[in-house]
């Protein structure tokens with residue numbers, strides 16, 4: 219950490235996350251005395267003369283060269299995210315999936331083996347299961363929460379363990395203390411997708427995780443208007459990823475970085491509100507006669523409640539629940555909602571609801587879905603920042619239908 223803070227001369231922005239989310243990572247004096255972060259909308263950068271080129275190439279003087287290799291607005295987003303996550307370095311990407319795939323490809327090579335937990339993000343699993351095989355990388359998918367099976371799956375050539383916490387849609391919580399012990403014992407890296415928890419609710423770096431992945435599309439951007447991703451960790455590992463990123467080209471646009479930085483300013487405020495509202499809604503649903511089951515990590519009824527309380531400071535904005543009835547009941551519930559929008563994604567200011575059976579798993583047979591626990595009456599509510607009473611009224615309307 220000391221090394222990165224020496225290197226990072228930009229404003230560190232105070233002690234609290236709220237202050238840092240507004241100020242960290244950027245110089246106090248900006249272009250044209252602008253208060254807000256300038257959007258450097260350019261694909262390339264110029265050199266004043268031959269000396270400037272040589273200062274850059276031979277003496278390592280900081281200079282931007284070409285948009286795919288870096289951009290000042292993106293750099294500020296990277297510094298701010300690294301600061302918030304408590305990481306040495308960060309690379310931002312055009313999407314969360316770009317961050318995940320580039321990161322994985324940069325740490326494995328042909329002949330390696332990886333371990334991933336089974337309720338990881340659908341496209342991450344698909345990438346590991348189907349595409350890594352093409353490069354001669356073997357993948358073992360282990361059941362989430364069974365640490366014995368996970369440890370047994372580790373082989374001599376295992377490079378890393380990949381998991382998420384909390385997961386989608388059941389909000390299972392991965393025990394970071396346990397996994398750190400296992401990883402150290404077998405000398406493997408730990409990669410954790412922390413999208414559902416954000417640096418406000420969970421701090422994987424402090425638990426010794428090697429690399430943290432974020433889909434900034436969700437809470438960090440927070441306004442359902444951008445796609446962005448990030449990987450965070452130690453300087454050495456991140457440098458390797460940054461180099462591959464320059465070839466893979468999942469470059470984020472400067473304007474998108476501006477929107478991410480703008481979103482980040484209110485991220486702790488928003489997520490605090492989402493934590494509170496989701497818990498209130500979880501309790502409301504749990505006591506409702508038409509509800510079969512509620513999943514929320516900060517409800518005592520959740521199977522990982524104790525782990526969640528130990529390693530998280532808030533349960534996040536997603537509440538998953540099953541209503542009583544069948545597929546038709548589920549459709550009637552969905553069609554009666556007037557405030558919650560029906561749509562995928564989470565973490566933004568607008569409340570969104572998804573019916574995984576009809577959307578994410580539409581191409582699975584009913585039997586395949588049920589094997590994964592995706593029942594006909596399962597819903598995932600991604601709570602926004604509307605008034606919680608209005609949201610409860612809307613859910614009540616749906617449940618009456």
Ligand SMILES: *Cc1c(COP(=O)(O)O)cnc(C)c1O
Nearest residue numbers: 313314315339411413433435446
């Ligand atoms: C959305 C999401 C992703 C993918 O991120 P994109 O920004 O959509 O590419 C990865 N992991 C989790 C947990 C997500 O929720």
